[in-house]
Amino acid sequence: MIMSAYQNKVLRIDCTKQETRTEPLNMEFAEKYVGSKGLAIRYMYEDMKPGIDPLGPENNLYLTTGPMTGTPIPCSGKLSVAAKSPATGTMNDCSIGGHAGIRLKFAGYDMVVFEGQMDKPTYIVIEDDKISFHDAADLWGKTSHEAEKALIEEYGTEFSCLSIGPAGENLNNISCINSDYYRQAGRGGIGAVMGSKKIKAILIKGTQGVKVPNIKETTDRILEIFHENCLSEDNEFVFDEGTYAFLEACNDGGILPAHNFSAATDVNWDKYNGAVMKKYRLGKRGCGSCGLGCGNFMKVGDAIVEGPEYETTAASGPQCDIVSIEHNVRFNQVVDDLGMDSISAGVTVAWAMEMAEKGIHDFGVHFGNEEEMINILYDMAYRRGEGAELADGVKVASEKWGGTDFAMHSKGLEFPQYEPRGSFGMAASYAVSDRGACHMRSYTANEEVFEASCPPYTHEGKGQVLYDLGEFNAIKFSCCLCDLWGTVDYAIMAELLTLITGKEWTEEDMSTVGRRVLNIGRAFNQREGFTREHDTVPERLFKDPLKGGPADGQVMTKEGFQDMLSQYYEIMGWDENGCLPQELIDTL
């Protein structure tokens, strides 16, 4: 059936031939996966052969909206950016805020697929049905912010710009894509995929709209939900401090990682927390259709950023024994400008610092030294000197130089900033996540620490927690809703989808779609050869007791960890090897 709120159009851009074509959106996929994340993964599974080189012409880059994109539904301004990851070899979908998603939808597309590769640097302009290719020789080599500034000055602020920096151009595994200066599709080397296609930037402008069956009924109800549920006091912290609120909560809860995941508390946390941030904050910013405005627009010295977020602050601060909000902001600006993921960059440098501390190899960075840390970021982005050794993240570096036990990654994606020995479920969450260590799949820290609804230092019962949270986020992000609308539930999602698409959706449907999205991600990876043996975490979690905080002394057992995996596989209907049976694959 044709559903409202979709544009029913996919744009395919053949970069090799510099040709474009459109096709109707596969509505069977839309009904099964809704949009954004789930839809992108399903198309990837359909389009791409297993075993392709993530940096070769056969890897596609997908920009995917959802039915809610471009509507007044709060927190619906996200855009899914997906491709096979050069860092992990798995599927990879990222979520980027700002306004690019809405403009893409207004240009008339549910999805844009970039296929093939160009032979010279190019930027692409999408303006409704006019698609044009432009020489980017003058932009290649510029930082992400420099490129966006030059292009927006030429084209105007009615365009959104997605761009890469030197890290993406140099095909670094930890490179990201920037948009609206301060928003990133960060993880898994997604910037390198764009760089491999020689796309420096993508400009998007749209002048169309989104059709829904009954605009008055729809907007009235959206406004009610917005005021009743989204603008509730439970979400107030998002506007007040944004993700800075997690610093104190994670420190109190014993999951704020420090010294390259050796400790989980920082006695200096109050020197760079939300109260300090407010002294530097110029104002608040939000994405298109956002009702919460999490962004803290800050200026410290010459550095201007929207952020740093919790992840960036922890990765650049306590992980590297640096106590300075000025440093956190500067780090944030530098990695954004160079087009590097702040989580992966911070964790990689923290690992390099520990390598020097242990006397294994000196990359020129040492715990507590801000200048060394900032300097090596440039060398990583441009692949110079010791920085070149760190340019592809901790997996690649540790396999060459040693230190694998404390190279904090799963499947090649660096750990987010939640210490698993203070929240055992997070270890399994990182391990089974379809794109490598990710906190946006099953965020068990919420149940184990923030809600205290299940005990944190045990493996028992965690398979169900993993599943419930993973299913929820899978449908939430397939609706293209922002993570920070923390009170949204299946009933609201189903009601909103029903209103805008004209098709009846139920809470049970939300659960079914969420499960299906988890399965298609795993099926993609299974086709690439991933099995249980790849669902791993570093030895540090089993060998080194955690230092400090409420989880002081905690260490995990391998048996307990493996049991969490088994519990989860069983709930998912996968075999003991973590593989989907063919009859399950056939339903996808």
Add this chain to the structure above:
Amino acid sequence: MKIKITMRGTLKKYMPGEEYRIVEVPDNCTCDEALQCIGMNYREIPRFGFVVRNGKRCFIYDRLEEGDELKAWSQVSGG
């Protein structure tokens, strides 16, 4: 005995305008009992999160000592 109580997140509304409060509570009381001394029953707060004693997360039934700092968090969603 006297302890210091702080509210975080949405629980701040239970101590409006106060950064913290010094409270007289029964000796050897639990975190739960201490919170009840300021009229707060965590069972009736739908999004009550966790409690922290002297900077470290603890259980709601853990016992307190003279001079302790008790912090109560609401749930924090997202990340």
